[in-house]
Amino acid sequence: MQLHLIAFNVPFPANYGGVIDVFYKIKALHKIGVRVHLHCFEYGRNVAEELHDICESVTYYKRNTGISQHASLLPFIVKSRLNERLLQNLQQDDFPILFEGLHCCGFVNHPSLANRQKLIRMHNVEWQYYEHLAKKESKLWKRLFFRLESWKLKRFESFILKNDRNKSLITISPNDTQYFESKYLDVQSVYVPAFHPNEELTCRVGKGVYALFHGDLSVKDNEEAAFYLINDVFKKLNIKLIIAGLNPSQRLLKKADENIEIRANLTHEAMNDLIQNAHVNVLISFHSAGMKLKLLNALFNGRFCVVNHFMVDGTGMEKYCLVGNNTSELRRQLELVSNLSFDESHLKKRKNLLQGELSNRQNALKITAQLV
Secondary structure: OEEEEEEOOOOOOOOOHHHHHHHHHHHHHHHOOOEEEEEEEEOOOOOOHHHHHOOOEEEEEEOOOOHHHHOOOOOHHHHOOOOHHHHHHHOOOOOOEEEEOHHHOOOOOOHHHOOOOEEEEEOOOHHHHHHHHHHHOOOHHHHHHHHHHHHHHHHHHHHHHOOOOOEEEEEOOHHHHHHHHHHOOOOEEEEOOOOOOOOOOOOOOEOOOOEEEEEEOOOHHHHHHHHHHHHHHOOOOOOOEEEEEEOOOHHHHOOOOOOEEEEEOOOHHHHHHHHHHOOEEEEOOOOOOOOOHHHHHHHHHOOEEEEOHHHHOOOOOHHHOEEOOOHHHHHHHHHHHHOOOEOHHHHHHHHHHHHOOOOHHHHHHHHHHOOO
8 A cells, every 4th residue: 555645744753742653653554564655844843864763665855935925815834835846746646545634634635636545634623723822822923823823724714624525534642533523414433542651561560759740841831830849839849850852942941940941852762761650740731622642652661650631631531640739739749649659559550551442554454444
């Protein structure tokens, strides 16, 4: 079986949420014999020779992010990825096409692709995500951009899903599946959880000496969560907190003290070592959108997980975590878990994750089942 896969970014290195799902999806498809023709947009990340090991072919395209791309009814994340060379390459054969997110769906209803089988991987309900970004943004011009982009994405989503019927959705969480199934009755939605790098458990029994929060710290939601943990949750706790991730702001770096440590731009190995050695991974979000890959990483590689409900709503992962929905509840859960030791009974429970719905192989087969 051969498959075109259009990715919104170069999916290697797999070091942030969206590209982690894309990279390990390609890897899982390769392992079951699918010959993937990867098309990816190159901006801010380098050409990756490693992709040739798991892809039949790899083609790169420049993303046009000029100011003129905003002057359109198409969302900016879509318009900036409209590339005629991509369309020409897709027209060379009749292989099925997997579009990664609405970002890559600019040609999904193009007449020349009308008879092609098409899958769209929904990484979240995109317009809701941008609406959330607008609510959290303090700068007026950014807030206006996010609100306009949210409106455009809602319109675009409806346009592409209410037209051409020769497509299916691959959703990333039960909540998202419910949304798309209820709104677009004629479009099939199949729930396939996020693909991830974990093929075995590396959780360590025993106790650690610190709590860890990790994520892309340049993302507003993650930075807000980091400040909340520092200023509210851990302020009165005698527990060391390490905050680790990509591109922390100077404002965040200044919060470091004897009980708060901030580590920036770690290698994959260094980050994984932090996750494994932490006594508890604390994962906070202020909106629920899709499956949080950092939660999966913590569950497969770390000890205890303390989260708020936004991290686990609609994912089925709450049974593996301790949940607190306000400052006092989170403190209470952290104090509780600080007295526990991660033992074989906890490990046994986690093993169910690998053998069940989070098996990359089984989920790759779910995708190919839509192409038969």
